[in-house]
Amino acid sequence: MIFALIVAAGKGLRFGEEIPKQFLMCKNRPILYYTIKAFEDNKNIDQIIIVASPDYIDLVKSYINKYELKKVTKIVEGGPTRQLSVFNGLKAIKEISSKGDKVLIHDGARPLISQNIIEENILALTSHSFVCTVQADADTTYLSKDQKSIDSILNREELFLAQTPQSFDFDEIYKLHFEAFKNNDINNTDDASLALKNNRKVFLVQGNKYNFKITKKEDFHLFELLI
Numbered sequence: 001m002i003f004a005l006i007v008a009a010g011k012g013l014r015f016g017e018e019i020p021k022q023f024l025m026c027k028n029r030p031i032l033y034y035t036i037k038a039f040e041d042n043k044n045i046d047q048i049i050i051v052a053s054p055d056y057i058d059l060v061k062s063y064i065n066k067y068e069l070k071k072v073t074k075i076v077e078g079g080p081t082r083q084l085s086v087f088n089g090l091k092a093i094k095e096i097s098s099k100g101d102k103v104l105i106h107d108g109a110r111p112l113i114s115q116n117i118i119e120e121n122i123l124a125l126t127s128h129s130f131v132c133t134v135q136a137d138a139d140t141t142y143l144s145k146d147q148k149s150i151d152s153i154l155n156r157e158e159l160f161l162a163q164t165p166q167s168f169d170f171d172e173i174y175k176l177h178f179e180a181f182k183n184n185d186i187n188n189t190d191d192a193s194l195a196l197k198n199n200r201k202v203f204l205v206q207g208n209k210y211n212f213k214i215t216k217k218e219d220f221h222l223f224e225l226l227i
């Protein structure tokens with residue numbers, strides 16, 4: 001079984017609207033709809049699990065009905081950090097998973113995820129347990145420790161920006177999340193970093209620029225232009 005776990009329990013503090021960014025409307029549909037729909041449309045994805053904060057679970061349920069998203073089997077309560085939201089989703093999958101299952105973990109706030117990236121993640125899982133979508137760095141990149149002046153230039157060839165999906169053998173990533181939770185290490189901003197901390201090799205899959213995360217207003221404007 002291949003699961004998609006979509007995390008949408010954030011508050012969107014950097015975005016700065018009352019309503020969390022993933023619920024803003026564009027062309028008459030919420031951002032989260034576009035994200036879910038990409039996984040719904042992929043023939044290799046069997047089930048979709050959504051993580052949302054308690055206040056928005058009913059709203060997400062209403063989308064599932066209204067837009068007839070048939071692969072969504074669970075809507076789970078989020079936690080105070082992204083990592084804890086993912087862990088809640090993984091716990092819900094654990095109840096229904098069996099050995100050899102895979103999970104693609106994706107940000108609800110990345111609505112322009114392409115079928116190609118989903119396919120590449122699934123393909124990579126046939127030979128790797130830990131997979132991360134990345135975008136090669138195209139710009140000259142500086143290190144600035146005081147954030148005011150340049151300390152050094154980083155080697156662009158070696159730099160990659162993390163995106164999602166980040167995809168895993170289910171049992172492996174569950175184990176790492178469980179251990180991290182037990183050790184009160186709960187603020188990692190993505191899932192591949194848990195693999196890295198545990199000395200696992202993370203295989204890279206190429207993402208693209210369209211798969212940006214809506215973080216600030218300017219990202220939403222770009223999304224509106226693209227959709």
Ligand code: CTP
Binds near residue numbers: 214215
């Ligand atoms: N997320 C989550 N639970 C949290 C925090 C984040 O499910 N406690 C989700 C967000 O909904 C988003 C993804 O993780 O889809 C990436 O997080 P981010 O872009 O940081 O979103 P927010 O945390 O909502 O934004 P901000 O950090 O600006 O508050």
Ligand code: MG
Binds near residue numbers: 010082
């Ligand atoms: Mg955040």
